[in-house]
Amino acid sequence: MYAHRKLLTAGLAALFLGCIFGMNGWEIFVVEKVAAQAAPPHPDQFYNTMIQFIGFVQSLLLWLLYIVLYLLERLFDPNAFITDYLTPQGGGVGPLQTLWMHSRDIVNVILAFLLIGGAVMTIVFAKGDYFNTKIIQFLVAIILVNFSWFFPRVVIDTANVLTATVYALPAAIGYNCVGPDGGDCYIWEDPQFDLNESARAAWIRLDNDNFCTPDFALCYKRVKLDENANSPAALLLGLVINNARLFNLSTIPDIPDDRIAGVPIGTDRAGRQIRLVIYALFSFILIAALFFPLAAMLIVFIVRIPWLWLTIAFMPFMFLGLILGDKMGEFDTMKIWKKFLGAAFVPLFVAIPIAIGFMLLNTGIDIIAMPDAGSTPGLFSIDNFLDLLWLGMTLGVLWIGTFAALKAAHIAETIVTSIESYGQTLGKGLAMLPARIPFIPAPGKGLISAGAAAQGLKRISDPSRQWNDELNQKYPGLGGGGEGGRLADSVINDKKYDSVKTTITTRIQPQFNTVNQFNNASEVEARAKKDPTEINKAKKLIDEIIIEMGKVDPKVTINENTITEFANRLGANFKEEAVKKLREMPKVP
Structure with a gap:
């Protein structure tokens, strides 16, 4: 991975x-040629560059988000790629059934040879003990192989019925979609990507309900969501476009002029620029919080299709495991059946947080519309603090519910965990970015960031620490940290620890994901029950990290904090709670 x-x-x-x-x-x-050394960049240039960079990445991420949502709208259809291939609309035998028939015939031939072999062993060699013990499983396997086309149909139909029932709950109970202003709920229809300028103009003139996003990455027709809508795609679009305010997330308001009367123009520039950066970062975080769970959902729904095709088409081979037992390896009966059930029911798992979140958020709109809720700037169409809470709840439902549902399906679980980890790391980094903006005057250093100022206070309070590492020299505020972080900085910067650095980069770093995948202690406990080998690998990796830490400083304090800090500074994404639990657990047999 x-x-x-x-x-x-x-x-x-x-x-x-x-x-x-x-x-x-x-x-x-x-590379441009210059006649003299350039002067240090003006703070305005720093802010402008940062905002331009954030805006560019934000636009790219938003464009990808439009595409992900467009694809999910089609993959949410239970008939797409699966049902239509099980039972063709024109009748006859579909491609999946044709593959299954060939698999069934091959397995029947294998069973026939096994039967002949068992008879020979019994009659000629008088060794019928094994055959006699397996005769019941043999008969059951013959029946299951020839009826194995029926089982996946029943499972998939059951999953589709349950999924449709969950999505029908909001309309059945009366929780209809409500817009941010308490009015109608609108979604898109017929989205168009990458239209040229003339095509965009023609599209907008075609209908009063036709719109294009400000960056013209997307043009769409705005339609009212039916009050009784209960399809998966309708509820997903209602939750993302309406409740999560998809088309308002990239809008940043103009910063008002807050100068005090009589104060010269430009004296409030730093405050306005900092607020603008924070607004841009907040917008980016909201878009990222929406993008990562939907991207993970898209990957799982794409991976689900070949999983269902393979397990349905080759279902007869699964029942050979009843006779051969553990000799089937990855084709073991229960392993294949578990993958098939996960692929079949993943739409149901995803439907639960979407439907519950849809009802929860559209119920809370009455509270948010209260006139005395308190006012805030109209950022992303947010008019009061409860409105902001509503948006946060929407993103929370999508993030927590989606990742929990996708992990429960056990399809592409490692990829889903990696996407969640990337999103969490990005969110933490962006949340700390305002603390790294240079706006605090420092003697002899110009402007420094709040992070650098905090590190300076630490240095004053504890002069025994070594603060001359390369990271803090180049990027004030990014270095420092605890004992584990200082150890890692020594590995990075001190040549006498090159052997440790080589061991870490060649043997330890490629295995970081064995621990990265655990976010808390409960995940460690759950994995210990399902796959003990993963726990043993993670414990072994932690032991190797401790050995390398001891090579740098034999007196280092070894605990979950220093281990996590040391590994994360070297590129890992460990969680202290998970590391602590892994160290506490005995080696799983």
């Missing part, structure tokens, strides 16, 4: 560079 993670990171980096190249051309690769 570490290799896939590196490929994903490289792909995103290539996409990012490609977009920059498409906007600026070859000149971005040209």
Whole structure:
């Protein structure tokens, strides 16, 4: 999985560079000649560059979010790719059934040879003990193999009925979609991507309900969501477009001029720029919080299709496990059946948080519309603090509910966990970015960030610490930290620990995901019951990290805090609670 993670990171980096190249051309690769050394950048230039960068990444992420939502709208249809191939609309035998028939015939031949072999062993060699003990399983396998086309149909139909029932709950109980202003709920229809300028103008003139996003990445027809809508796609669009305010998330209001009367123009510039950066970051965090769970959902729904195709088409082979037992390996009966059930019921798992969140949020709109809720700036169409709470609840339902549901399905679980981890890391980094904006005057250093100021206070309070590492010299406020962080900085910067650095990069870093996948103690306990080997691998990795820490400083304090800090500074994403639980657990047999 570490290799896939590196490929994903490289792909995103290539996409990012490609977009920059498409906007600026070859000149971005040209180094300009200068006659003298440039002066330090003005603070205004720093803020402008930061806002431009955030805006560019935000636009790219928002465009990807539109595409993800567009694809999910189609994949949410239970008839897409699965039901239509099980029972073709024109009748006859579909491609899935054709594959199943070939599998059934092959397995029947295998069973016939096994029967002949058992008879020979019994009659010729008088060794019929094994055959006699397996005769019941053999007969059951013959029946199940020839009726194995019936079982997946029943399971998929049951999953579709249950999913439709869950999505019908809001309309049945009377929790209809309500707009942010308490009025009608609107979603998109017939979205159009990458229209040229003339096509966009023609699209807008075609109908008063036709709109294009400000960046013209998307044009769509705005339609009212039917009050009795109960389809999966309708509730998903209602939750994302209406409740999560998809088309308002990238809108940043103009910062008002808060100058006091008589004060010269420009004296409030720093405050306005900081607020603008915070608004831009808040907008980006909201878009990312919406993008990551939907992207994970899209990947699972795509992976679900080949899983269902493979398990249905080759279902007869699964029942050979009743006779051969553990010799089937990855084709073991229960392993295949577990994957099939997860793929079949993942729409139901996802439907539960979406339907519950839909009812919860549309019930709370009456509270949010209270006139005395208190006012805030009209950021992202937010008019009061309860409105902001409503938006936060929407994103919370999508994030927590979606990731919990996708993990429960056990399909592409490692990918889902990695996406969640990326999202959490990005959110934490962006949340800390305002503390790294240089706006505090410092003697001899110009403006420094709040993070750098905090590190300076730590240095004053504890002068025995070594604060001369390369990270803090180049990026004030990013270095420092506890004992584990200082140990990791020594590995990075001190050549005498090159052997430790080599061991970490070649043997330990590729295995970081064995611990990264655990977010808390409960996940460790759950995995110990299902897959003890994963727990043993994680414990072994932690032991190897402790050994390398001891090579740097034999007197280092070993606990979950220093281990986590040391590993995370070197590129991991460990959670202290998970590390503590892993160390407490005995080796699982």
